[in-house]
Amino acid sequence: MEIEYPELNLLLQKFRANPYKIYPVFTPHTGYIKEFKVKEGDLVKGPTGKWLEKPGSPLFILEREKNTKIIRAQISGIVQNLKMEFLNKFVEAESCVLEIKHQLSQEEIISEILLSALYIIKAPETARYVLSPSLALKLEKEGIGKVKVKTGDELLIMTFMKRETPIYLSQEGDFVIYRLYFTPFQLIQKDQPLIGLCLEEKLPYLEKIVKKIKKEWPSS
């Protein structure tokens, strides 16, 4: 008999009720809003391209001291709460001009759920990381989501060429490695996630929820 985790269920219900995230768009500085390039309910796109080199859709034009600046969307979504009354008016810095209602994708929802469900080990320093050899071997053999670890196990090695520091699991409990967030030998910034661990008894329930999400939201 599996144990229920009400907080995960609650989170899922919240996403079901409202699968959106609101991104307000602020003015970077004072100025006059000269023109709106969008209407209420328009679909806008964030930056695209392999290197995000193609800028997002234009939202409005802000002018200060003869400098016209096009403010562009940083994320894709639908325009709402557009303040038409700002047109040709002076606005203060940091005033919210419109909001972009961004529909969460399957991956985004899963990562949000995982963030609250998993125990995440973060990078203690900006360095390069590798899995400890025994763990790497196990992972290769059994695959992700099956390898068990417990308190005191060596998980990772922080490496500066030949100077290596092992990282042990300090949290109490039996865990399963659920997700790897890093590529071996790549430079990882401090406090970036490295490994996501799931409590062993929590695993079946989490998997069920992920399955549900995958079913309910079409993958993009």
Place this chain on the structure above:
Amino acid sequence: MKLDLHRKLKDLLDTATYIKDIKGEAFLNISLLIEKISEVYENFYQHDLNFIENFIIQVESEIKKIMDEAERTLTPYEIVKIVRHPQRFTLQDILENVYDSYMELGGEGEINIDPAIVCAKAIIIRKVRNDLYFHQVMVIGHEKGHGEEFRQGGSAKPWGNEKALRFMQMAETEGIPIHFYIFTPGAYPIEDYPGSAQQIARNLYYMTKLKVPTVALISEGGSGGAEAIGLTDMRLMFEKGYYSVISPEGAAAIEAKIRDGRPPRELVEKCAKALKLTAKDNLEFGLIDRIVPEPPLGARKRDYEFFKKLKLELIKATDEIVLQTRSLKFLRKYTLSKQSTEDFKFYINWDLDEDEIEILIENRWEKYKKMSQWAVCEPKNVIKSFFNFSRSWGLKFKNELKYRILKPSHKTFKKFLDELTTESSLLFKPVSDPVKTVYNLIVGKKIKSKIPTPILIEEETSPYRSPLALEDKTITCPQAEKYGCPDLWVPDLYGEYCGVCPNCGYHFLLEYKWYLNNIFDKNSIKPFNDYIASGNPLEFEGYAEKLKEARKKTNLRSALLTFEAKIGGISLVAVMLIGDFRQGTVGVAEGEKFIRAIEFAKITRRPFLALVHTTGGIRIHEGTLGLIQMPRCTIAVRDYVDAGGLYIVVYDNNSFAGPVASFLGCAPYQFALKSTRLGFAGPRVIRETIGQEIPPDYHSAENALKRGHIQGIWDRRELRKKLFTALLTMGGKNLYYR
């Protein structure tokens, strides 16, 4: 018998298809003829022998007629099509049919550092009456056929050109002549180490003083890729080859200002005509020495007669180069010019001794110096030219006397004196030192400091005010989103900040006059040669108007400014490529001015500075005459640097293509200002030629520094100071000259 006829018929079908490919389907009755031949060819075994024999004779005469007509009406664009046709001969065919034996070095087909470049050691046999003489040569060239899928159409990558350079050095060590074969549409435009432009510049720089006779044969001479192995003593061109600064398609795209997609066909044909890229045109311009004749509509893979003639031409060309270095040569030279059969009347040893090598290199320099000089537009004034001539000779005499005769003797004497004093001081030290110390103690004299080094005195802010700074408004830094830069007030930005964002260091575009007024000492700039003007040697349609417009806009006669100037009292000769004049492109006038300036710096023993405001490459409207400025200027640079000069290049804004791949890129000291973009080809050309999207920072100065193209990134606000320090540190004690 029947098999023979079958093969003959196949050949005829190939020839007919070839004509159709070149001249188009609508040419005479070629389509009908092909149909007829293929009908017989497909049902070959149903027909009887007599019928086929008669058919072949009939078709042969018909094809000959069509061929003659096709040859008579050949247009430049059709020549381009001949060159690119898969049936045309490639380097492999030449290696097999012209040389008597060969061995490919550094790669085997696809297993190769760059399959587009083939290097081979070959033997060519000369028959003199009944004797056979073996000549060893190095063959380096582009290969586009025999494995098209991995040859990249003969576009050499940077490491391919590096491989070519390595084998040139090998030939130099062994003292054997090099035969270069140019079959390339252009270099492969990538910036991976060492960078396309950088490697071409290195190749050119090395080839200027290659100590062996070199011959180049051009079939498809595409821009920088061709120059990378094209600086030679003798340049031959195949009759149906093309040699051009840009492909006709590329020129059309620029002319029509097309960003994506293909230019219209008519425009491409027009450009092919306007670029004057055929062998005949290039011979007229004096850029090649001779044309190697080809059969009608060009030689193909199995034209054995043609290969025989080519062998003769090759031996003759190499002989000529070698003979030019010999003192006793006249009779042989004459006989050689009359040579038309494979049986030679004499044997010439292709080994050169020290003196002959010197003559060889001198001849090469003279040859390139003369090229394209007829196209230089300068006012003909007898008195003025006499004055200039006598002035330059006077300068030469004065400086030769000063630096060759007086200074070295002075130097040796001083050196000897120095040695003597240090030796003697050591001898007397035990005695003199205690006395000196006591004396100093009593008098209270301090020990003398070292020789004073020059320091840069900051002049009071110059009254120069950039016209850009006159607007009362603010602008946004392009990197504001990334770095959160505040808006910049224009008079501040173009005044005090020198066009640099104080937050992130982004460099805005500034007009060229700013540099002239802010880098050099006040009133020290003395322009010279500014009467040399850009002309329209190819009579390119519409170019004259564009030139007029540029002259009106900038009040300049060419894109290159040459002047004498001073930085912190250090006198130097400088050139500046100006972006406002046709995007700082280099043509005949610019090349000539560059050469004269660097020679002037050499005569007067002064450092030479090249400032690049912006350069867009070689000016396509001047065709190969512009392209030839690449090797010409590189030779001048080599001459100057070897003589002991200090050559510094500073890039700003955008620097691309030809100049970067030659006389700028070969400089030992290259620096770039921040936000500079430099490289070989721009993003559009890269996308079109290799079909790859490139990251936005692909051409950034940081990347150029990372791959070792430039030696440092400077800030524009500190440019004057940096240049001063660079002159002092790089120039060393003697500053001007070694």
